[in-house]
Amino acid sequence: MTGEDLRPQILVRDVTKSFSGRVVVDVDELVLGDVPVEGLLGPNGAGKTTLMRLIMHSIPLDGGRVTLSRPGQRDVVLSATRTSQMAGLGVVKSTQVITDFEHLTILDSALLAVTEARYERPFAAAADRAVRKRHEDEIRHWLDYFGFDDPLAVALSGGDKKLLDIVRCLLLQPAVLLLDEPTAGLSEDHTERVKSAVRELAGKGTSVVIVEHDLDVIWDLCDEVIFMAEGKVLLKDNPATIRANPTVVESYLGAGSA
Amino acid sequence: MNLDWLDAFLIFGAFKVIEIMGLGLLVHLQLGLTRVANFGVVGFWGLGLYAFGVAYLKVDWPFGDVYQFLICAAIATIVAAAAGLVVGWLISDLDDDGTLVGTLGFATIVVILATTQQGLTGGALGLGGLGFPYDFGRVKTHEFTWLLITTAVVVLIFVYAWRVHRTPHGRLLIAVGANEALARSLGKSATAARLRMMMVTSGAMGLLGAMHGVMVRSLEINSLDVSVTLAALAALILGGTARVFGAVVGVLLTVALFDIVIQFYIPIPDGWNTQALPVAREAVFGAAIVLMLIFRPQGLLGQMRRPALMRRLHGDW
Ligand SMILES: Nc1ncnc2c1ncn2[C@@H]1O[C@H](COP(=O)(O)OP(=O)(O)OP(=O)(O)O)[C@@H](O)[C@H]1O
Ligand SMILES: [Mg+2]
Numbered sequence: 001m002t003g004e005d006l007r008p009q010i011l012v013r014d015v016t017k018s019f020s021g022r023v024v025v026d027v028d029e030l031v032l033g034d035v036p037v038e039g040l041l042g043p044n045g046a047g048k049t050t051l052m053r054l055i056m057h058s059i060p061l062d063g064g065r066v067t068l069s070r071p072g073q074r075d076v077v078l079s080a081t082r083t084s085q086m087a088g089l090g091v092v093k094s095t096q097v098i099t100d101f102e103h104l105t106i107l108d109s110a111l112l113a114v115t116e117a118r119y120e121r122p123f124a125a126a127a128d129r130a131v132r133k134r135h136e137d138e139i140r141h142w143l144d145y146f147g148f149d150d151p152l153a154v155a156l157s158g159g160d161k162k163l164l165d166i167v168r169c170l171l172l173q174p175a176v177l178l179l180d181e182p183t184a185g186l187s188e189d190h191t192e193r194v195k196s197a198v199r200e201l202a203g204k205g206t207s208v209v210i211v212e213h214d215l216d217v218i219w220d221l222c223d224e225v226i227f228m229a230e231g232k233v234l235l236k237d238n239p240a241t242i243r244a245n246p247t248v249v250e251s252y253l254g255a256g257s258a
Numbered sequence: 259m260n261l262d263w264l265d266a267f268l269i270f271g272a273f274k275v276i277e278i279m280g281l282g283l284l285v286h287l288q289l290g291l292t293r294v295a296n297f298g299v300v301g302f303w304g305l306g307l308y309a310f311g312v313a314y315l316k317v318d319w320p321f322g323d324v325y326q327f328l329i330c331a332a333i334a335t336i337v338a339a340a341a342g343l344v345v346g347w348l349i350s351d352l353d354d355d356g357t358l359v360g361t362l363g364f365a366t367i368v369v370i371l372a373t374t375q376q377g378l379t380g381g382a383l384g385l386g387g388l389g390f391p392y393d394f395g396r397v398k399t400h401e402f403t404w405l406l407i408t409t410a411v412v413v414l415i416f417v418y419a420w421r422v423h424r425t426p427h428g429r430l431l432i433a434v435g436a437n438e439a440l441a442r443s444l445g446k447s448a449t450a451a452r453l454r455m456m457m458v459t460s461g462a463m464g465l466l467g468a469m470h471g472v473m474v475r476s477l478e479i480n481s482l483d484v485s486v487t488l489a490a491l492a493a494l495i496l497g498g499t500a501r502v503f504g505a506v507v508g509v510l511l512t513v514a515l516f517d518i519v520i521q522f523y524i525p526i527p528d529g530w531n532t533q534a535l536p537v538a539r540e541a542v543f544g545a546a547i548v549l550m551l552i553f554r555p556q557g558l559l560g561q562m563r564r565p566a567l568m569r570r571l572h573g574d575w
Contacts, residue, residue, distance in 0.1 A: 058439065087445025095440070102436040103500075103562045104429070107572060111426070112433050113444050120430045120451070122422075122458045128571055131426055151575060152568045168444060 007207050008070040008090065008175040009033035010078070015054055015064030017047075017231075025050050026231045027064070033176060033207030035223035037198060040211045041242070042228035043252050048211045049096050051228070052178045056093050058083045070175055090175030094182055096211070100161045107151040109164055110139045113171040135171075142167045146193060158185055166194060170201070177201065179210040183217055195221055215253070219243065227252070261398050269401045271517040273408060273473055278513045280412040280466050281490040282497075282505025283419045284459040290499035290562075291428060292455050293435035297358050298345070299463060300486040301365030302338045304372065306464025310334035311477040312378050315387050327391035331468040338464020339457045346456030350449050369482045385477040401473065408469045415462055420502050424571060431455055432562070485540060489513055492543035495550050498557025507559060512543060 012030040016023065025047040032038060032055075040048050053059045055066050057078055066078040068089060076089055086092065101109060111128070114135040119126045132139075143151050146163045155161045166182055179198070183191040191214070198221060202208050212218050218225060218239070225242040227235040229251060235242060242248055281299055288294045296302075313330040341364070349360040372379050379385060390400045422428040433441045434448045441448050471477065489512065490505075497508025516539045520526065526535070550557060 056443065058443065082442075082447075083439075084442045084445060084447045087443065093443060095443075099437060099440055101433045101440065103564050104432060104436065105565050105568045107568055107575060108429055108432075108564060112429055112441075112446075115426045115429075117447075119426045120446075122427055122454050124425065124427060126426070128424060128426060128429075132572065152572060153565050172444065 006071050007033050007036070007205065008068065009207065010055060010091070010176055011067045011069065012051070012055065013065050013067070015051075015066060015079075016062045017050055017054055017059070018062055024231050025054060027051065027233055030226070030233050030236070032209050036202035036206075037208045037210065037222050037224075039218040039222035039225040039239070040209055040228060041215075041218060041225055041248070041252065046228045047231040048228055049180055050231075052093055052180055052209075052211070054079075055178065056083055056086055056091065057081060068176070087172050090173070091178075092169045092172045092174035092176070093178040094165050094169050094180055096180040096184070098158050098161045098185075099165065100155055103154070105152055106143070106148055106155050106160075106164055107139070109155075109168055110143065110151070110171060111135070113168040114139065138171060142170050145197070146190065159187065159190065162186060163190060163194075166197070170197065174201075174206055176207045177209070179208065179212075181211055181213060183212060183214055191217065261396075261402055264398070264402065265522065266398055266401065268518065268522060269398070269405055270473075271514075271521060273401075273405050274517050275509055275514045276405065276409050276412050277466055277470060278486075278489045278493060279505055279509040280408075280415050281463060281486065282494045282509055283412070283415050283502070284462050285490050285494050286499060286502065286505050287419055287422060287431070287455060287459050289494070290501070290504065291422070291431040291435055292452055293354075294346075294349075294452060294456065295354055295357050296361045297487060297491075298361030298363070298365035298368075299490050300482055300484065301345075301361070301368040302341060302460040302463035303467040303470070303486055304365070304368045304482040305341055306334040306338040306467030307471045307481070308368070308372050308379055308467075308477060309337040309464065310468035310471045311385060311388055314471075315385060316378060323389075323391035327472070331465060334468035335461045335465045338467065339461030341464075342456040342458075342460025343453055345460070346453045347449075350452060365482075365487070369479070372477075372482060373479055379477055382479050384479060386475065388471050388475045388477070390472060390475075404469075404473050408466075408473070411465065411469060416502070416506070423502060423567060432564075485536075488540060488543050488547075492546050495547050495557055498559035498561075500556065500562035501559040504557055504559050508557070511558075512546065516542070 010032040012027050015025060015027045017025040042048050054061055055078060061079050064079070067075050068078050068091060069075045078091065111132060115131050118124065119131050146167060155164045162185060169177060183194050186194065195217060198208050198210065210221065222239055225237065225239050226233055227242055227248050234247065235245060281303060285296060285299060288296050310330050310333065313333045314326065319326045319329065345361060345364050349357045352360060373381055390404060392400070430446060430451050434446065434451050438448045493508030493512045494505045496511055497504030497506065520535070
């Protein structure tokens with residue numbers, strides 16, 4: 001990998017979103033993906049999650065446009081694309097709030113993520129084992145990596161569900177991965193594992209954007225940091241500069257933390 | 259075939275049990291797996307019944323049975339499947355309450371059409387002239403044979419539902435039912451999954467309607483009342499919506515209990531059979547639904563047991 005331009009990028013232009021009259025996101029122009037890992041920082045309610053959901057088009061935009069460009073492929077207007085088609089384009093997001101499929105086991109979740117649509121039709125002939133066989137290695141790799149010792153059980157703890165959410169995202173082999181507080185509530189060991197997984201993925205060409213309140217994760221991982229407040233992108237710079245910026249220190253990091 | 263030992267009413271009782279079991283299994287796929295609350299079961303079944311009857315009686319087919327039956331049954335299935343697609347699409351953005359009202363509304367439309375399109379359906383008077391697609395002796399033999407054929411169809415429906423649990427399709431339906439947004443973010447078209455499921459299950463409901471038409475040999479508007487939906491739902495909720503055997507167990511404890519055991523083996527006063535019993539039956543079914551939803555909403559057989567099933571399928575993981 002040589003130039004930055006070889007990475008998949010997302011261009012956010014003039015995107016706005018209000019909830020009951022209050023502007024929550026108002027981004028003139030933002031390019032995601034010019035470096036391997038970007039951090040998205042901002043106080044609670046800054047609009048970080050909402051911005052990610054707007055990129056995924058899981059909520060409608062009030063205005064503006066989101067475009068995906070991948071090296072060697074045609075640009076896709078994500079804001080005119082259905083959420084269910086994002087994964088197919090390689091745009092994948094984890095969820096901040098712990099979420100799972102009730103009743104489904106851990107292995108179910110993993111298989112669901114990798115199964116191609118043609119096997120999921122009502123009378124499709126392929127048995128479950130055939131699908132499993134095609135993807136067994138990758139599933140095993142990630143489940144072992146995060147220490148799921150009984151994948152045939154349902155994920156019970158919040159931590160397991162959080163990790164499973166990340167596993168599902170990784171199994172989708174994302175070109176652009178949006179992680180919304182992926183390490184919140186995880187043990188130190190699991191946090192480290194998430195971090196190395198992110199590094200590995202970024203090393204292979206995925207553009208990762210990560211929202212995280214655990215600042216050590218951000219300073220450790222990110223090549224660039226975006227600072228958001230009240231729906232607007234205020235700064236975009238390298239971590240050291242952001243860390244030293246008076247606005248950030250005052251409004252977010254608090255006195256003494258820099 | 260000597261069937262003197264068999265009471266003709268018993269054949270009809272057993273037919274009803276089998277038929278409701280089939281509908282219950284299909285509702286299991288809709289409600290138990292995909293969480294689509296279809297309160298218009300009778301609409302899809304009735305549409306199949308009437309489409310079959312009208313096609314059979316009003317079209318001058320250039321060939322006789324058994325082809326005429328097969329063609330008309332196929333028409334009934336296709337018409338009901340198309341209705342499932344349309345209704346599924348209309349309710350696709352609605353919440354549970356909207357789904358309930360929408361499906362109920364659909365069933366009402368079917369009744370209104372069956373009543374008002376007198377030229378085709380015979381309206382409130384009904385239409386006779388349907389018959390078995392074969393002829394080899396006494397009526398009772400025909401009826402018994404039809405019971406066996408319908409049983410075979412319901413066994414196929416059971417096998418299908420049983421298999422769905424074991425395929426990627428079933429996993430997708432469970433995922434869409436449990437967390438539609440999450441399924442979407444994994445690249446699944448929740449709407450397409452639900453529509454396909456609605457099409458298949460509604461089509462099968464229509465086929466059961468056609469099979470019913472053959473058995474009763476007429477179109478009667480009264481057969482489209484709420485009791486079909488009620489029986490299928492009561493059975494499934496009692497047995498357990500999320501389990502394949504839920505409909506089977508539930509039907510045995512509801513329809514079989516009333517339409518076979520109580521009717522034939524319990525000494526009840528004359529006249530009750532035709533008057534008090536049907537009313538009591540509806541009341542008990544309704545009460546059973548309410549009580550189950552309050553005290554054991556997962557039904558007698560309980561929750562889906564995905565880990566146990568996955569252990570059977572992927573035990574070597
Ligand atoms: N669906 C919604 N309806 C109404 N208001 C919403 C909705 N989603 C978000 N908001 C509001 O929009 C603002 C931004 O929320 P968002 O979740 O994007 O913030 P965030 O930066 O992710 O914060 P946090 O760090 O706490 O996760 C908040 O004030 C929130 O209350
Ligand atoms: Mg957030």
